[in-house]
Amino acid sequence: MTDREDFPTSDPLGVIAALRLEVAQLRESVHVRDEFISIAAHELRNPMTPLLMTVQSMRRMAEREPEIPEQLLTGLVRLDRVVLHYINRCNSLLDISRLSSDRFRIEWAEVDLAALVRSTVEELLPYAERAGSTIDLAAPKILLGVWDELAVRQIAENLLSNAIKYGAGHPIIVSLTIEQESENRESTLLEVRDLGIGISAADQARIFAPFERAVTRQQQPGFGLGLWVVGRLVAALGGTVQVFSDSGQGSIFSVRLPRDQATRPG
Ligand SMILES: Nc1ncnc2c1ncn2[C@@H]1O[C@H](COP(=O)(O)OP(=O)(O)O)[C@@H](O)[C@H]1O
Ligand SMILES: [Mg+2]
Known part of the structure; x- marks a missing residue:
């Protein structure tokens, strides 16, 4: 690290101070990133939860209906799966940001x-x-x-x-x-x-x-x-x-x- 051009080796204390500053700035930007991921994941997931419930109840209704066109049922099954995968992806993002941040606490x-x-x-x-x-x-x-x-x-x-x-x-x-x-x-x-x-x-x-x-x-x-x-x-x-x-x-x-x-x- 000390041979980098922006850290002159003739001034070791200056190098340490510059590194400290850089570490602090990097920490802050990681924190901002984690915050952003968490907010984005919530924003993307929340509207999908009621949508999933609607799709699932339509699907259950359709499955009980003998007259329902096959294509409609297949479409609902696919929609159910896609929405669920989407929510799972958002949940994964939330898990990562929750588990990698210092805010992560166990609630006994x-x-x-x-x-x-x-x-x-x-x-x-x-x-x-x-x-x-x-x-x-x-x-x-x-x-x-x-x-x-x-x-x-x-x-x-x-x-x-x-x-x-x-x-x-x-x-x-x-x-x-x-x-x-x-x-x-x-x-x-x-x-x-x-x-x-x-x-x-x-x-x-x-x-x-x-x-x-x-x-x-x-x-x-x-x-x-x-x-x-x-x-x-x-x-x-x-x-x-x-x-x-x-x-x-x-x-x-x-x-x-x-x-x-x-x-x-x-
Ligand atoms: N029950 C299992 N049987 C076989 N392989 C598994 C099983 N559970 C996990 N794995 C392997 O471990 C990997 C990591 O699992 P995981 O972290 O849950 O990620 P993902 O399921 O998203 O791939 C999987 O991709 C798979 O290769
Ligand atoms: Mg898995």
Whole structure:
């Protein structure tokens, strides 16, 4: 850096001051950029939410109507998918700006993880069905703990939507259990298992980094941010995430989260 023309090496203190100034300016412009991305993503997403609801209710009506022209139904199905993808893209942008900014805070509160995972499965079930997969959920009736509701929802949604995307139409198995790690330490284990395309050991090492993907956009659209989001959120909750997989062998993603703040390390 010091050999750059605009930082004369004869004046080391001047160089340090100039670098400090430049760092401050860069920080500020990154902050402005993040702010802009977040505002833009909200602005782009918000009008689409009521639109999606309208499209989905029209689609449901059309599906119940025997006389409906085939083309109209196909059009509504396509519209539903396109709008949903659009909203998901905006949500990805929001996730990135939220997770990469200092404003990102975990909101600890009591959460029924079993109910949360059950509702996530229900929400994604239509997409699983369209991909040809069933989802089998094994979970206790209630599983209370102290987590961040939005964070655990995002973790479950990302893992489950990956299982649907990469599950090759085979059954998906989701399980939620409690693990007694020591006398006063309990954690909860969320496992999402699919029997799809699997992930080679080399790819497993990089897919948690932002924008890293092991498939092409032609094979399956996506940003390569879902697992990065999962990793960041799991770490923020004091937990760990592991993947067990191999090419063509399906995948298991296991998330372990301390059950409450009292048992959280550190
Ligand atoms: N269940 C899975 N089975 C096979 N590959 C997966 C699975 N989940 C994730 N991957 C691989 O990891 C990559 C990163 O996943 P993710 O961060 O969610 O991004 P995206 O789904 O947008 O590509 C994916 O592109 C895919 O190659
Ligand atoms: Mg994904």
